[in-house]
Amino acid sequence: MEEIIEEIITDEKSSLKFFHYDKAFKFENGASIQELTIAYTASGHLNINRDNAILICHAFTGDADVLSWWSNFVGKGKAIDTNKYFVICSNVLGGCSGTTGPSSKKPNSNLCYGTDFPTFTIKDIVKVQKILIDALGIKKLYCVIGGSMGGMQALQWTASYPQMMEKAIIIASTMTHSPMQIAFNEIAREAITEDNEWYGGKYYGMSSPDKGLALARMLGHITYMSEEYMRKKFGRRRKKALKYFTPSFEVENYLHYNGEKFTSRFDANSFLYLTKAMDFFDAKDDIKKIKNKKNVSLNKVLIISFISDWLYPSTQSAEIVSAYQHANISTEFYEIESNYGHDAFLIKNPEQTKCIKKFLNN
Amino acid sequence: MEEIIEEIITDEKSSLKFFHYDKAFKFENGASIQELTIAYTASGHLNINRDNAILICHAFTGDADVLSWWSNFVGKGKAIDTNKYFVICSNVLGGCSGTTGPSSKKPNSNLCYGTDFPTFTIKDIVKVQKILIDALGIKKLYCVIGGSMGGMQALQWTASYPQMMEKAIIIASTMTHSPMQIAFNEIAREAITEDNEWYGGKYYGMSSPDKGLALARMLGHITYMSEEYMRKKFGRRRKKALKYFTPSFEVENYLHYNGEKFTSRFDANSFLYLTKAMDFFDAKDDIKKIKNKKNVSLNKVLIISFISDWLYPSTQSAEIVSAYQHANISTEFYEIESNYGHDAFLIKNPEQTKCIKKFLNN
Numbered sequence: 134m135e136e137i138i139e140e141i142i143t144d145e146k147s148s149l150k151f152f153h154y155d156k157a158f159k160f161e162n163g164a165s166i167q168e169l170t171i172a173y174t175a176s177g178h179l180n181i182n183r184d185n186a187i188l189i190c191h192a193f194t195g196d197a198d199v200l201s202w203w204s205n206f207v208g209k210g211k212a213i214d215t216n217k218y219f220v221i222c223s224n225v226l227g228g229c230s231g232t233t234g235p236s237s238k239k240p241n242s243n244l245c246y247g248t249d250f251p252t253f254t255i256k257d258i259v260k261v262q263k264i265l266i267d268a269l270g271i272k273k274l275y276c277v278i279g280g281s282m283g284g285m286q287a288l289q290w291t292a293s294y295p296q297m298m299e300k301a302i303i304i305a306s307t308m309t310h311s312p313m314q315i316a317f318n319e320i321a322r323e324a325i326t327e328d329n330e331w332y333g334g335k336y337y338g339m340s341s342p343d344k345g346l347a348l349a350r351m352l353g354h355i356t357y358m359s360e361e362y363m364r365k366k367f368g369r370r371r372k373k374a375l376k377y378f379t380p381s382f383e384v385e386n387y388l389h390y391n392g393e394k395f396t397s398r399f400d401a402n403s404f405l406y407l408t409k410a411m412d413f414f415d416a417k418d419d420i421k422k423i424k425n426k427k428n429v430s431l432n433k434v435l436i437i438s439f440i441s442d443w444l445y446p447s448t449q450s451a452e453i454v455s456a457y458q459h460a461n462i463s464t465e466f467y468e469i470e471s472n473y474g475h476d477a478f479l480i481k482n483p484e485q486t487k488c489i490k491k492f493l494n495n
Numbered sequence: 496m497e498e499i500i501e502e503i504i505t506d507e508k509s510s511l512k513f514f515h516y517d518k519a520f521k522f523e524n525g526a527s528i529q530e531l532t533i534a535y536t537a538s539g540h541l542n543i544n545r546d547n548a549i550l551i552c553h554a555f556t557g558d559a560d561v562l563s564w565w566s567n568f569v570g571k572g573k574a575i576d577t578n579k580y581f582v583i584c585s586n587v588l589g590g591c592s593g594t595t596g597p598s599s600k601k602p603n604s605n606l607c608y609g610t611d612f613p614t615f616t617i618k619d620i621v622k623v624q625k626i627l628i629d630a631l632g633i634k635k636l637y638c639v640i641g642g643s644m645g646g647m648q649a650l651q652w653t654a655s656y657p658q659m660m661e662k663a664i665i666i667a668s669t670m671t672h673s674p675m676q677i678a679f680n681e682i683a684r685e686a687i688t689e690d691n692e693w694y695g696g697k698y699y700g701m702s703s704p705d706k707g708l709a710l711a712r713m714l715g716h717i718t719y720m721s722e723e724y725m726r727k728k729f730g731r732r733r734k735k736a737l738k739y740f741t742p743s744f745e746v747e748n749y750l751h752y753n754g755e756k757f758t759s760r761f762d763a764n765s766f767l768y769l770t771k772a773m774d775f776f777d778a779k780d781d782i783k784k785i786k787n788k789k790n791v792s793l794n795k796v797l798i799i800s801f802i803s804d805w806l807y808p809s810t811q812s813a814e815i816v817s818a819y820q821h822a823n824i825s826t827e828f829y830e831i832e833s834n835y836g837h838d839a840f841l842i843k844n845p846e847q848t849k850c851i852k853k854f855l856n857n
Binding site for chain 1: 686689
């Protein structure tokens with residue numbers, strides 16, 4: 134373990150690293166896999182007391198490279214200051230950016246898991262992160278932070294390991310999906326599973342269900358933007374349509390472009406598994422139980438929502454606040470003005486910067 | 496023409512009738528078709544002055560059978576009282592419930608139009624309705640009424656034929672689609688056109704793109720309900736899933752059921768053409784021009800929106816009100832409390848009943 138840490142401390146570029154866990158990993162549903170690879174990045178320096186580590190959990194289609202996708206908030210001198218904190222981010226279990234998932238090869242086999250991969254939960258994702266944190270020799274995280282699906286992981290950390298952390302920041306997230314959120318996910322999944330090239334999830338080495346995956350991403354993309362933002366960005370501006378039933382408006386073109394681009398970096402089965410994990414996520418009861426746990430070091434949670442986020446609206450953040458209050462955990466809650474919609478959590482925003490900085494430095 | 500009217504007057508059941516227009520119909524884009532069939536129903540009695548006729552325009556996937564789909568508001572003693580008014584409703588041009596559209600046979604051919612059908616606009620739809628009204632010997636409509644896409648038609652009536660009507664009622668509608676509304680439609684269209692059984696729209700006589708059409712309908716269905724309504728109706732109630740990637744929640748099952756059911760009554764090409772007609776619809780300039788027209792008999796417009804409708808939110812109805820005010824047309828505007836979302840316009844509601852009744856009887 135010490136070796137791993139040495140390596141990290143001297144790494145300035147925060148390149149992707151891999152931790153190979155060679156024991157069996159048991160899933161919440163009872164299934165297990167023989168071994169596990171966890172892809173992660175680590176930036177900054179772990180101090181001598183090992184008490185300045187922050188775990189950042191990425192959103193649905195994110196990855197471990199937090200210095201890229203969250204460069205507005207993480208880095209030297211940023212809100213999450215890598216001069217001060219040792220920042221870890223790992224690709225989620227079941228993802229497709231280095232950590233074991235459906236597109237990984239089965240042990241001692243040339244075949245990928247596909248839909249033979251065990252079904253997993255947000256709790257399983259967090260359990261894998263704990264394996265990494267243990268391996269890094271970190272006994273207590275200073276803070277666990279996440280937005281959107283990353284926020285669900287941060288929520289689950291407070292419920293599963295409140296003795297292993299001091300603070301949590303949960304941004305633009307929810308304790309549990311509403312039927313509308315489930316409905317959007319199901320339509321996206323249906324687009325993938327009805328694609329003739331999905332082959333029941335066994336498409337690896339052949340073609341892949343890119344049309345379905347692109348469609349799923351297009352739908353997701355609508356929910357990431359606010360109506361007002363779309364009006365400002367696209368309005369009703371036209372584009373030259375090739376045929377009548379091809380895009381005629383810029384907004385259509387934008388969605389198609391992003392849908393197609395997405396297929397080159399994301400795996401359709403990971404999309405299916407992760408959306409299911411989100412739909413089944415329900416942290417309400419687990420948060421209630423924190424107050425019965427011993428040696429809880431978790432002492433404060435910051436919750437942030439955005440006024441124009443209609444995917445995870447502020448009402449859902451308010452429910453999180455209420456749940457922690459009932460568990461006797463101190464909270465701070467900010468609803469931030471922004472017209473970007475759900476994706477606001479990724480975008481430069483002085484108010485979000487200020488909230489996070491103040492919360493971490495107090 | 497007189498024959499048609501006699502037939503209607505004696506018809507109590509309001510069964511579907513067909514008007515065959517044997518002249519060429521010219522579309523807004525310059526194309527034309529040799530002949531046209533218009534499917535319609537007529538209920539009640541046309542009075543001797545022929546001034547009690549009301550045209551009801553159906554919504555996107557509706558049909559001419561207004562006594563069925565709008566039984567909450569149309570019928571003997573209802574808000575739109577067939578004891579008093581002569582109520583006409585025709586299936587839209589390009590639809591698939593009797594009026595000529597992509598699934599109709601080409602003249603003197605066994606082939607269907609498919610995507611050879613000319614592309615058409617809401618203006619074309621309304622022009623076809625005017626042909627029917629002329630054929631029925633009605634010089635002036637007492638009122639034109641419609642909800643959702645029916646509201647767009649009512650809007651277009653006031654712009655195209657303000658000399659041929661006295662009143663209009665526009666419910667849960669818009670003068671023009673926002674980029675978000677276009678985006679949802681495009682994803683629905685993409686689901687259809689990417690279905691391997693769409694065959695570029697030439698699927699008639701073979702199988703049909705039911706999977707894509709069902710997916711499109713599922714997506715539409717989400718936008719017809721409010722989040723609050725979905726929470727009340729479905730919550731997070733589970734259903735027994737057959738496999739992991741099949742519906743696990745009741746809301747998913749509901750959407751699948753409705754998506755599949757829809758394919759037995761609706762044509763995929765009609766879905767494509769009609770959503771395009773809606774996306775291209777922009778009545779703003781046409782409404783402005785009403786004040787320059789001569790012999791305008793249109794004198795009052797009632798606009799109704801629903802507080803929980805996020806597909807056509809009240810802000811879009813307020814824009815309609817403002818446009819008519821600038822055209823010196825008197826308006827009444829009611830935003831009605833309802834938690835049903837967009838579909839509220841179809842559902843029994845004493846406030847909507849009262850608004851319509853009062854407006855028609857004044």
